[in-house]
Amino acid sequence: MLDAAAPAPATPAADGAPPLLDVRGLKMHFPIHSGLLRRQVGAVKAVDGVDFTIRPGETLGLVGESGCGKSTCGRAILRLYDITEGSIRIDGVEIGHLSQHALRKHRPTMQMVFQDPQASLNPRMNVSQIIREPLDEHTKLSSAEKDEKVLELMDAVGLNRAFARRFPHAFSGGQRQRIGIARALALNPKFIVCDEPIAALDVSIQAQVVNLLEDLQEQFGLTYLFISHDLSMVRHIATRVAVMYLGRIVELAPREALYAEPLHPYTQALLSAVPEPDPALARKVERVILKGDVPSPANPPKGCNFCTRCPKVMDICHEIDPMPRHLPGGRQVACHLYEDTKTTTDPTAAHKPGHSSAQQGVSP
Amino acid sequence: MTDRTDPHERAEPPPSPAVPAGGAPDGGEIAEAAGSAAPGQSSTSLWRDVWVQFREHKGAVIGLAFLIFITLFVIAGPWIWQVDPADLDIRNKDVRPIYTWLWDREADVMWSRPLGTDNLGRDILANLMQGGRVSMAVGWVAMLLALILGTLIGVLAGYFRALDGLLMRFTDLMLALPLLPLLLVMMLLFRDQLRAAFGPEQGIFVLIVTAIGITSWMHTARIVRGDILALKEREYVLAARSIGTPSRRMITRHLLPNVLSPIMVSATLGLATAIITESALSFLGLGFPSDYPTWGKILFDSVERMERFPERVIWPGLCISLTVLAVNYIGDGLRDALDPRIRGR
Ligand SMILES: Nc1ncnc2c1ncn2[C@@H]1O[C@H](COP(=O)(O)OP(=O)(O)O)[C@@H](O)[C@H]1O
Numbered sequence: 001m002l003d004a005a006a007p008a009p010a011t012p013a014a015d016g017a018p019p020l021l022d023v024r025g026l027k028m029h030f031p032i033h034s035g036l037l038r039r040q041v042g043a044v045k046a047v048d049g050v051d052f053t054i055r056p057g058e059t060l061g062l063v064g065e066s067g068c069g070k071s072t073c074g075r076a077i078l079r080l081y082d083i084t085e086g087s088i089r090i091d092g093v094e095i096g097h098l099s100q101h102a103l104r105k106h107r108p109t110m111q112m113v114f115q116d117p118q119a120s121l122n123p124r125m126n127v128s129q130i131i132r133e134p135l136d137e138h139t140k141l142s143s144a145e146k147d148e149k150v151l152e153l154m155d156a157v158g159l160n161r162a163f164a165r166r167f168p169h170a171f172s173g174g175q176r177q178r179i180g181i182a183r184a185l186a187l188n189p190k191f192i193v194c195d196e197p198i199a200a201l202d203v204s205i206q207a208q209v210v211n212l213l214e215d216l217q218e219q220f221g222l223t224y225l226f227i228s229h230d231l232s233m234v235r236h237i238a239t240r241v242a243v244m245y246l247g248r249i250v251e252l253a254p255r256e257a258l259y260a261e262p263l264h265p266y267t268q269a270l271l272s273a274v275p276e277p278d279p280a281l282a283r284k285v286e287r288v289i290l291k292g293d294v295p296s297p298a299n300p301p302k303g304c305n306f307c308t309r310c311p312k313v314m315d316i317c318h319e320i321d322p323m324p325r326h327l328p329g330g331r332q333v334a335c336h337l338y339e340d341t342k343t344t345t346d347p348t349a350a351h352k353p354g355h356s357s358a359q360q361g362v363s364p
Numbered sequence: 365m366t367d368r369t370d371p372h373e374r375a376e377p378p379p380s381p382a383v384p385a386g387g388a389p390d391g392g393e394i395a396e397a398a399g400s401a402a403p404g405q406s407s408t409s410l411w412r413d414v415w416v417q418f419r420e421h422k423g424a425v426i427g428l429a430f431l432i433f434i435t436l437f438v439i440a441g442p443w444i445w446q447v448d449p450a451d452l453d454i455r456n457k458d459v460r461p462i463y464t465w466l467w468d469r470e471a472d473v474m475w476s477r478p479l480g481t482d483n484l485g486r487d488i489l490a491n492l493m494q495g496g497r498v499s500m501a502v503g504w505v506a507m508l509l510a511l512i513l514g515t516l517i518g519v520l521a522g523y524f525r526a527l528d529g530l531l532m533r534f535t536d537l538m539l540a541l542p543l544l545p546l547l548l549v550m551m552l553l554f555r556d557q558l559r560a561a562f563g564p565e566q567g568i569f570v571l572i573v574t575a576i577g578i579t580s581w582m583h584t585a586r587i588v589r590g591d592i593l594a595l596k597e598r599e600y601v602l603a604a605r606s607i608g609t610p611s612r613r614m615i616t617r618h619l620l621p622n623v624l625s626p627i628m629v630s631a632t633l634g635l636a637t638a639i640i641t642e643s644a645l646s647f648l649g650l651g652f653p654s655d656y657p658t659w660g661k662i663l664f665d666s667v668e669r670m671e672r673f674p675e676r677v678i679w680p681g682l683c684i685s686l687t688v689l690a691v692n693y694i695g696d697g698l699r700d701a702l703d704p705r706i707r708g709r
């Protein structure tokens with residue numbers, strides 16, 4: 001029971017494959033400077049202790065309200081920031097605290113697709129130059145080979161070859177996002193962080209881009225961290241879903257389990273806000289309306305981060321920060337509701353054969 | 365683990381119907397297809413596009429024509445008009461320009477002195493040519509120096525957070541210093557050493573150019589720093605970082621091209637300021653020696669007798685302002701021509 005709170009792998013590696021990405025205790029705090037001497041007076045705890053793993057070929061959906069630290073988490077994993085604390089292992093290499101110079105040779109493994117397709121393309125470079133940049137930086141191909149590769153990539157993302165010399169302003173949002181995807185694919189990455197890749201697009205285009213991402217995943221065996229605030233889109237694309245609140249992952253579960261039976265009160269509230277197309281069901285589902293605002297990540301509440309808005313708040317929630325607990329079925333939840341043995345999900349069930357070896361590896 | 369696809373197998377477009385060939389469904393705004401499918405835009409065709417857009421800007425084309433004319437005038441002019449600008453011809457002093465004869469038949473005009481002579485009998489046309497050489501040289505070199513310094517300091521301060529505080533305090537310090545006294549002190553301190561090192565004229569030239577250059581980069585630096593700070597947070601810079609583009613190429617490829625417009629504006633203003641500051645220095649007796657003409661000095665020397673001989677103020681004045689105006693328009697046109705968003709229209 002005690003060892004459940006110990007940092008064990010988030011998902012027992014049932015298929016035996018080592019995770020492609022293993023994030024432990026990731027913290028990203030942005031210092032706040034103020035006053036005449038610009039002294040540090042605090043920190044925005046945008047990501048405050050996050051653990052998860054992603055297996056090769058799967059898609060982990062990362063959902064949460066705007067401002068809860070999803071983008072920061074994605075960018076920190078790719079080391080676009082210098083992280084405050086924690087470990088990031090990708091493809092067996094620890095990159096959490098490598099220098100940017102040493103990171104350079106690991107960059108091709110991991111790429112990113114950005115939220116705003118307009119802002120993510122340099123307006124002064126044409127499509128071909130944009131897609132070529134990763135090739136220029138990391139390959140020794142001849143100019144003609146690079147040109148050929150650029151055209152292949154444009155085919156792969158469904159861009160007309162004739163547009164290679166155009167500048168980004170001449171494209172629609174969906175096409176710009178395709179350019180961004182082609183750039184991310186150029187170095188044959190294994191892992192791509194998709195930071196709300198469809199949030200800035202028209203609804204009619206969103207499905208096309210998501211389908212493209214799915215096709216590319218199949219074609220090139222990609223692994224995604226798919227960040228979104230759109231729960232129905234995540235349900236469509238993700239194999240597992242992590243729910244984030246104020247810099248923490250409050251619940252992580254396989255997609256079906258999470259949507260069928262959300263455990264954390266925050267997940268329940270989020271899911272009850274998704275419109276239910278079936279009127280009969282819609283009447284049955286009671287909507288949980290959260291009161292108040294998300295607390296500032298610079299000044300999170302004592303105890304559980306969610307205690308200020310939780311409909312099922314208990315005394316202990318204001319005192320002790322709940323640790324993530326592993327539940328059967330590869331689920332993980334950080335909530336005091338699931339800490340006592342009386343709940344339906346008996347923690348001893350965590351010692352079922354499937355992953356007992358992993359647990360024993362940790363306990364003394 | 366899934367097999368990595370060989371890069372060369374990617375040639376086939378994905379067969380799935382979900383991927384529209386050519387991105388047609390969301391490509392409504394691109395009506396006509398580009399003429400050629402060659403991806404790497406060769407630099408020659410890029411510059412041809414820039415030139416085509418530049419020619420759209422009437423002011424810029426006229427400005428460029430004038431700049432070429434005035435440059436030829438000051439560089440090649442003395443070979444054609446072979447009169448020594450320093451030649452004193454006291455008997456023919458205060459000759460009026462030839463066109464004065466049109467309304468004043470009594471005026472003292474000479475065909476051999478088309479723009480007249482000054483109070484010492486020096487030929488004004490030859491002086492304008494000689495003075496133009498110096499003024500243009502001082503203006504361009506000082507402007508480029510200030511531009512390079514300002515851009516360098518602005519980029520360093522904006523991009524490297526560790527340098528920001530130090531460099532910006534230094535910039536503020538330079539801005540707070542009163543310029544003219546600073547220039548005077550510099551002149552007094554270094555004039556003699558530089559004269560000894562480079563000879564009287566070159567020494568003064570180096571001194572004036574450096575003095576103007578290092579006292580006028582601050583505005584450029586502040587503008588560039590501000591823009592770099594904003595650009596640094598843009599997602600395309602993050603994308604470049606995720607590719608692993610090193611700082612040097614990050615600056616040259618992603619940041620500098622996007623701060624081109626403010627740099628261009630600073631440049632055109634800088635040229636004007638440099639020419640005028642040089643005149644002011646010469647006027648105070650700290651610039652070039654008195655027998656060494658510049659546009660600014662010809663103008664200042666003639667101000668006292670402006671009413672009787674307006675041409676001696678009008679011609680150098682016109683040279684200065686038209687050059688500055690021309691450069692201004694060229695900068696404007698170039699800025700538009702280099703911006704793909706405008707060029708694409
Ligand atoms: N560079 C930064 N400096 C300071 N605070 C930041 C920075 N980037 C993000 N934040 C803060 O971190 C929190 C999380 O932001 P973000 O990761 O963008 O949220 P999300 O993507 O979930 O909407 C926000 O409160 C935001 O203000």
Ligand SMILES: [Mg+2]
Nearest residue numbers: 070071115196
């Ligand atoms: Mg975000």
